[in-house]
Amino acid sequence: MSDETMRITLHVWRQKGPNDRGSLQSYKTEANPHMSFLEMLDVLNEQLLSKNEDPIAFDHDCREGICGMCSMVINGRPHGPRNATTTCQLHMRSFKDGDEIYIEPWQAKAFPIIKDLMVDRSAFDRVIASGGYISVGTGGAPDANAIPIGKKQADEAFDYAACIGCGACVAACPNASAMLFVGAKVAHLSKFPQGQVERKGRALNMVAAMDTEGFGACTNHGECASACPKEIPLEAIMVLNREYARAQLSGGED
């Protein structure tokens, strides 16, 4: 691996607040291949601070690809060029000396911009609050081995449960649909015996909440699954459609 300095030109979306028009601003900076993408931005921000300029605001926290807080469209792709990789896990070795990189926020009606690259994703929480759970209060649960669940079934449920709620699926979708996010939760819970009781209501309520929040409809582009850093299978949407149809046809009563 080389440790050579890379010269990078960045074009970053700057927007002071929700009502500001915003525009792309250009910056020149240097990086090295071992840096993470966010560390490259940290270094740039330190430079901006030292010149008394406003540093770039972006969301980030765990920096190990699991909290789902980081959110940037890099060269037109949510989380950047590498498959199955969040922005915080992207490293500069995915770029080369002399590259120009465009950085924009998630763009969706349901995710209003707060500042620069930060967006408001609370719509996701409200969708979960509408039914993304199993209604079991604390206490009185039977022994965990009382209900056997096949390994294959548990593994499949895990594949859907791995969603980090980052919103890349919405950002990638031409309709800003949240079908992959909602489908992942519905599919996860419908795989388990414990999730059967509220199966119909969950599908109906979550879809209704998704519509209320202003997410668009799914028109089968599949961009969501290809942008997903956790590789949530596109089948999640098929499961959601099936669960929704099943609930509607049977009158929605659990």
Next chain:
Amino acid sequence: MDLNARIPSGPISEKWDKHRFDLKLVNPANKRKFKVIVVGSGLAGASAAATLAELGYHVDCFCFQDSPRRAHSIAAQGGINAAKNYPNDGDSVYRLFYDTVKGGDYRAREANVYRLAQISNQIIDQCASQGVPFAREYGGQLANRSFGGAQVSRTFYARGQTGQQLLLGAYSALERMIGAKKVKMHPRTEMLDLVLVNGHARGIVTRNLITGTIESHSADAVVLATGGYGNVFYLSTNAMASNVTAAYRCYKRGAGFANPCFTQIHPTCIPVSGDYQSKLTLMSESLRNDGRVWVPKDKADCRKAPKDIPPSARDYYLERKYPAFGNLVPRDVASRAAKEAVDSGRSVLDQGRSAVYLDFETAIARDGKDAIADRYGNLFDMYERISGENPYTTPMRIYPAVHYTMGGLWVDYNLMSTIPGLHVLGEANFSDHGANRLGASALMQGLADGYFVIPYTIGNYLATAKQGDVNTDHPAFKDAEKAAQDKLKRLLNVGGDKSVDYFHRKLGVDIMWEHCGMARDKQGLEKALQMIPELRERFWREIRVPGSSSEVNLWLEKANRVADFLEFGEIMCLDALNREESAGGHFRLEHQTADGEAKRDDENYAYGAVWEYKGDGVAPALNKEPYTFEYVKLATRNYA
């Protein structure tokens, strides 16, 4: 300072049952008359908020992230312990209790640890019923694996994302209560102070991180679940925004801070690669089930490719020094051994950087690549993304990093601090892990506190405190608001030329890691105690914080947190200096055996050191809670 731990009488196995009977109850119809503030939405906070709301209390829950699902519990990888004994390998509540007290190097309170072991089984049941996708065997039963410091397999897991799945379980329970309007959630809201009325915790002052508004919130009790303070070291495995501010503000309001020097250095993290490094990434300890740790026997081999070093020229130092536990020794032991290997000149990274190998060659040859990928696939992928190297074909390079803090606010058996009404859960308290936490025990403790302890014990407080109504018009709230506002104003008005990261790095890397890290001694700690006030003074003279306080201002948020770290670091060093022994993660160079193992001093230091704030510029007072061991025999830890 009243340090009565309120440990119930009777045999240890009956204490919790007896206590639950003795606790005063709040009538179901009266619960809705009480409001509880929960700060933090990780495993402890989310489980507490959801459960308290299910019981009928009004709950206001706060987190600084944009969603409660992003709390740092999400990043825990390896697993959660429970004494289920599903594998029939000899586990029991008593053994989990015993291992945890021993693993903590006999610096934890027996009664609390026993209760934790008792509750562990209920946690697994609760999580399974929420739909947490635990790993399973082909027959549909839950799978277990082993972890450091134990000779039984008692760790439940969900691939390498156990914390994520458990947190999403607690988050879904919390969201259910938010949807039912039983919990009012305040995301992107940071606690800046605790408010006391009549000596009781009656609310908090917060800053809305979007609008900058300073707000007061009153309640009948406050539950703090704000995690650990590992970011005092600047580089740690903690999330970037994890901080000590909430806990430290409570300390300044009179809550005792216990054993702050007990910090855990995790042995298997990805090494530091350069000056721009912003955080360190953990590789789950579960990897030590199949990975073998080594360095070359000969310094001269360190720059060779690992495949060119034959097994006979490798020093598998953990297997050599600790044959009984081998690569599965507790974290503190594994970390110190790595430091020792590197200090002997055998680092496997160049340019003065430190690393040892964690090698899967033997396991891949034995079980096949697919089996290893099934167990650790996501961790291997993560390693490859960060380092650019493929661990299936070349050993991982790892080195210890700050990971967890066992110290925290002092709490009694009811998880109440020295401030009546202020309860502290999870990593933010000090109670269960002693001087060293065993792997897969943090998730267990966070959920035990939140799901199964606080829902009972807070009822007793609310039923007996009888403090009457207080609202945010009370002068105590106005004073705290003003103090918080003044501090932010002061930070904005310094107008220096150094960034907050400059000071944070100086404090963390140059002072805390250097002098209060993996090995400590009197000279270094005294030096640190001289350097910290100097740096703090420079901070308040030279920092530059851009923007204003009435908008999104990530740099102001950070400066406010680092200002507290700059005070808190001093208490850590004082505590480390006071503790003239080595115990768990606290290793004093002056106190070691001839083979370099930690040497405890049970006669003089078998106590919890509880620091009491006495005013700015005044040394804090040291109070002691003596630890008595009725069940676990004090012995030298021996993993050999």
